[in-house]
Structure formats: structure tokens, C-alpha cells
Amino acid sequence: MLRLEDLGKRYKTGDQALTGINLEVPKGQVMALIGPSGAGKSTLIRCVNRLVEPTAGRAWLDDLELTALGSGALRRARRSMGMIFQEYALVERLSVMENVLSGRLGYVGFWRSFARKFPQSDIDQAFRLLERVGLDHMVDKRADELSGGQRQRVGIARALIQNPEVLLVDEPTASLDPKTSRQIMRLICELCKESNLAAVINIHDVLLAQMFAERIVGLQLGEIVYDGPPNGLTPEVLTQIYGEEDWAATIEAVDDDDNNVEESASGR
Amino acid sequence: MVDSVTTLPGTGRTWSRPPFIKKPWVRWGVWLAVAIYLFVAITSMEVDWSRVIEGLPRGKKFLLAFLPPNFASRWDSIVDGIYESLWMTVTSTVVGIGLSIPIALGAARNLSHPIVYYSCRGIVALSRTFPEIILAIFFVKLFGFGPFAGFLALSIATIGFYAKLLAEDIEDMDAVQAEAVKATGAGWLQWLNYAVQPQVMPRIIGLGMYRFDINFRESAVVGIVGGGGIGATLLTAFDRYEFDSAAAILLVIIGIVMAVEYSSGIIRNHIK
């Protein structure tokens, strides 16, 4: 379980990115974090694994206080927090396999990783995951040869091979087309259910968030302004998060989409 | 159509291209300053025209010496000199790069602590200050004549060049890819190996080839002050006005530089 207590971040430039964030994400819950650009979504998930150092408050993963860890302990803690990035963030000049295996770096020593001699159990798991995300035929392709959707699948495999307890997902669909976006979101949600992971998904596509997440948190100017189920997103709430706009169409569209998804799901 | 355009009443507004420097007096001032500088600089050159004219036939003789160049009369010393230059080039490039890579890591702002950063930048600035030849003069004084002095001078010059450019490339790398590897819980060395090295590898090789090329050219120069290599042979040839031998040496140098450039182009295309 991930727990944030009064978490805050002020950048050196003086920008207050986050204030007083209190949040609990239990195991197996997929939570979507929505909000306009600059609301602090990216900062929030980076404060959890401390790629960005929070300046106030505390973060807990089960009984481990993340914000109190030294650098060695932090590295070990990062192993149990898988991260999936906007624009995939694969190391482009490494092969698909190397990218996936880089998820195991926290578990193997330097020389082993330098020589690319990972334990066979890691290799097995990498093959299993690549098969699960549908890329087992592309093991030795270089990451920059893949399409956007394929890259994001590699990114997902890299996060999952860490055997994480929580997934931190940063705008997974930002550069993907609508169809691929849904496939990727569905994949992430299914995988979270399978392994009972808690997931925090940053996303600015409200439709997708409503479609796949079971809980939605709205962030505005670094503060939580909504925390509830997807169907609680009324025009008033959206106005509060994003500002004045005609939200009726968005919400209707969501209903339609939901029906379609259910139909296609039941049709399978 | 054309007619209708020309018969339209004019607006009476003229247009000319706005000058690069807006204020007229600054613009003319700059031009005047440039003109004065050029005049003063050229007149202060004190060219001894009679000596120049006297030299023209010698220049002609030098150009004619290329057809054909005389490889034969100094062949042994040319071969020795070129070999020595190549040894110096190989060793100084390897040693220089070996020293440069850790310094470059330190001199990249996004990788290192400010104290390390400034000291590595300091090393780079220091080794860039003086041309290879001045370094060579001092190393010849300290270590005696021969290729060892040239090797040291070129190695140090390599650091200033290679570490600086590599550090800039490391600073330009994609921070998100690096962040992603860090987020897996990788250690520092693992992070270097998986996130930084793949991104800068083309640069490491490309710069290495380029520096090899430069070191070879410079190795021809350090010989002038006794640092070993082909330079000494060349100096003797010019001193004795043996232009045909000098032409032969220059052609050999040009040939090797072209060969290196050509093969490095092939390798660079291969590793992209």
C-alpha cells in the first residue's frame, strides 16, 4: 500500500508544485491522476520514488518510509516501484531485451550487468513478459526501431520485471494514437489486476481515465480537489479541476464509450 | 492583371531593407573602425617586398618540386619519421582518451557534484590553454629529445579537446532515458553502463577517430622542436631548401590524413 502524508514540493525556482497531498492507494487499486498541465501530476509521482526530492511531508510504501531513506536504501526501494514513462523513455540504442533486463539492475551486481550475464530466472521472466505484451519476436531489435505502441509495451515489461509492489505511470498514452492508447491502458490495468499491484496513473485524457480507472484523483495547482469514483466526475467537478468549458459532451461521450467497451468485451 | 497593379494609385511609402545595426552612427562607426583597423594592421606588417619578390622564383621551384616529388633521396628518414609519428599518434590517442573519459564524466554538469565539476573543468581548461607545440618544447626540456615528449604533449592536448566535447555531449543526452534507468534502482555504475554509455557511444568513437586524425597532423609539428616524428625530417628538408623531398613528405602526410578521414567516415556510418 502506498501512503502519502502531507507531501509538498517547492522547486528551487520558488514554484510551489505540490501542497499538502494526502493519499492512500491500497494494493490492487488502479488510480488515475488527472489535472491540467502544470498541476503537479508528474512531480507527484516522481516524489514517490524520489526522482524529485519532496520538500515537505512523508511517503510510505507499506511500512517503509521512503522519504527517510539514504541513497543505498532508496535504490533498493526503487526496485519495488515500477515506473512507466511518457514518450517511453527506453534507452534507444539498447536492444529490446537489454531494455527489459535493465529493470533487473537493482537486483544484480555491476559486473554481471556489465557483461549482460543476468540470472537465467531473469531471462525466463523477461521472455514471459515479452510474450505477455506481445513482443517475444522482437527480442534483439533495437529500441529505436519500434513503433510507439511497441516501445510502450517494452516500457511496461521493464517496469514489471522489477517485481514491483506499486506502478507509477506517467502519461502512458501521451504520444500514442487513440486505439493504441486504449490497448496500452487495458494492458496496464490487466497486469495490475493479475499481480495485485497498486497503480498511480497520470493521465490528462479524462475519457481514458474514466474508462479504465476505478478511482480518480483530480489535481489543480498542486492540491487535490477531487477524490472519488469515475462516475462522480460531474461538469462542476471538471470545471473545478480544469476551468470553465462545456463538459456535457465529454461526459456523454464517456458513457457511449463505456458501453462500446463493455459490448466489445462481452463479444469476445 | 499586371496592368491593374501598376495603375493602382501609389501609397507614397518607400521600403528599404532594415540594416543589421539600427543606429546609423553606430553602423558607420563600426565600418570606420574596421577600415581603420585594417589600414593600421596592414601598414604595420612591414612587408619586405624585395624579399618577397626574391622569393617568388623559389616558390615556383617549390611548386614544381611536386612534379614529380622526390621520395627517393630521403626515403629512409621519411619512413622512420612517419612510423614514429604513427606510434605517437596511436599511443597518445589511446592514453589521452583513457584519461579523458573519467574527466569528461566529472566535467558534465548533469552527472557530478559541483566540486568535481569545477575541478574537472579546470583540468580541461588548463590542458586547452597552450598549443601542442609549447607543451612539446617543455617536455623536450624535461624528458629529453624523442617521441616520448611528443607523446606526452599530444596526450595532454587530447584531454583538453576530447574531455570538453564529450562532456558537452553527456550534458546534451536525453535526461528521460537516464531517469528511467535510475528509477529501476540501478547503481551508479550500472546507470552509467545502461543509460549514459549507449547514448554517448557514437560520440566516443566519432570523436576518437577525429582526434586520431588531429594527433597525426600535430605529430608532424612536435618534431620541429625535437618531440619526435616526421617534423624533424621536414624541418631539415626546408632548411636545406630540398623542396622535392619536402613535397614528398607533405604528400605522404596528406595521403595518410585522407586515408584516416576516409576510413573513419566508413566506421562512423557503420556504428550509427
Next chain:
Amino acid sequence: MAVVERGSTKIWHRRERGKQFAIWAVWLLSTAIFVYCWHLISGKTVWFFVMDAPAQAIDLAARMTPPKWSYMNSLWRPIWDTINIATLGTVIALIIAVPVAFCAALNTTPSVLFVRPVALFIIVSSRSINSLIWALMLVAIVGPGIFAGVIAIGLRSIGFCAKLLYEAIEEIDETQVEAIVATGASGPQKLIYGIVPQVMAAFAGISVFRWDINIRESTVLGLVGAGGIGLQLDASISTLAWTQVSLILLAILATVIVSEWVSAKVRHAII
């Protein structure tokens, strides 16, 4: 494939076996070449001198301090000469480099078969030969002095400037040129309106960059008699006037730093 299936387990190697062997072979060969070259160099080295070098260095450092500040008065003129050599040399180089670059660029050359190879040969031979060797050559031909230095710097810089400039010309956006041609512009008009505006910034950058390099290079031309502060350096070293040498080195250092500062400022102003 670098994936081998053995029974039910798949084994993954980073590279295929043949490729891995090839890489090892290259490493082995490179190491052997390096060791061989090092062996030959050390054979030509008197290691006694090398061992003695730290003591020599301390001795030399002691003899070089303090710098003989009064000597500065006779250095102003050589510094002025050095700057002139660099500046005039750069100007000459640019005047020649521009047409050479246009002849060498694939998209502007008048003839790929005849003109381009000549232009490329000019560039290569100018670049291959160090300015100090150009100077050596010119001193033998036109006699010692600043003039030889200016020409040497000029000849050396032609190749450098022309190479960078023609690469910039080849990288221009062709659609902009197309748009100009589509208006019915003639060849020279295409050049002035379509190409020159696109490479102007690169040209300015290259000039300043080369000027900065030339300042460094012209400080040592005097070693072979081609004028500038190198003459004083050479004279002071050969008369073992070490306190003068240290002052000259400081003067060179200052000149280089100032020129770097100036070129950074200018580059900042144009870009």
C-alpha cells in the same frame, strides 16, 4: 539470433557468437597495436631522463619565477602582431573559402565532375597541413616575418572554413530554395534570396570560431620565424631567459582568454 532455445528454456546472449568473437578480435588486435607502439616509443626513450624529470621540472619552475614583469614593455608590439596575423589571416581565408565552399557543396557546385573534386582537393590539402608547417614553408619562400605568418594562417584556415561552410550549405532547407525558384528567380537571385540567408548565421559562427583558433595558432608561428609573440618565446628559450619565458606564457594565456571571451560575446550577439 542471439536467443538459443535449449529444451524449454530460452537462453539469451547479448550478441550472436560470431559477432561477439569479432568484437573480441578487434579488441585484442587494438591492444596488440597499442602495446607494440608503446614498446617502440619506450625503446627510443632514455628512461633516465624521464626519471629525472620531476627534479628538472622543479628546477625549471624555480628558474621561471618570478616572471620578469619589466619585459612586458617589449611584448606589446608582438602581441599586436599576433592579433593582426590571426585577423588578417582569417579575412584572407574567408574571402577564398566562400567560393570554394559553394563549388564544393553538392547542391550549388557548377559541376560535380570537374569543379567539385578540385574544390575538395583544395580543402583537404589545406586542412591536412598544420599552420606551423605552412609557415615553415612560407618562411623558406618569402622570408621570415609577419607576412609569412598571415599567409600561413590564411592557407591553413581556407580548408577549415570551406569545409564547415559547404556542410552548412548542403544542409539547407531545399523547400525554401524551391519557393524562391518558383517565383521565377534567376540563378544568382536564388543564391542571394534562397541560400545565403540560410547559411549566413553559420558563416558568422565559423568566422568567429576560426578567428579564435587562429589567435592560439599565431602565438606559436614565431617559433619558425613567421612573426608574432612566438619569436620572443623562441629567443627567450634559446637564451635560457626563463623569467622572460614565464612572462610570455602568461601573455599568451591572457591573449587566448581575452580572444575566447571576445569570440563568445560576438557569437552570442549574432545568434
